[in-house]
Amino acid sequence: MSSTQPTFQKMAAEESSRTWLKSSDQLRLLVLAASLLVMSGSYWWYREGHRGGLIEIDRAEPLHTHYRVDINRADWPEMIQLPRLGETMARRIMAEREENGPFRSHDDLVRVYGIGPKTLELIRPYLHPIPSETDRADASGPQSAAAVSQ
Secondary structure (H helix, E strand, C coil), X not given: CCCHHHHHHHHHHHHHHCCCCXXXXXXXXXXXXXXXXXXXXXXXXXXXXXXXXXXCCCCCCCCCCCCCECCCXXXXXXXXXXXXXXXXXXXXXXXXXHHHCCCCCHHHHHHCCCCCHHHHHHHHHHECCCCCHHXXXXXXXXXXXXXXXX
């Protein structure tokens, strides 16, 4: 048995001499890792990471679109984009337009069942202006007669 102990001691001594890094290199690596950890923590504190301000997000200005609907030409899929108008109300507007002709002003929309003054005021900013009678071209005017004679 005395012969096995010296071999065990020799193996332990050989393994300790076969370390990957020398003790002085291990100390240097420990100092380097600790200093990197301190620098990272300092940077985190400096950038206000403890307050949640570390992430910087570039934000674009919101785009403003002006969605407008011509109430005399729009189909129901366009109309349901308006506030408080669903498919049923849009179909009622289309039916009223087909039965009684185009709307002459936005105020004529109150003749549609379910649209009152409050709903009209909500959707008014989204409606194209309706041209008045003087803004429309007359088919029997002098220009059309000259075009027919040519």
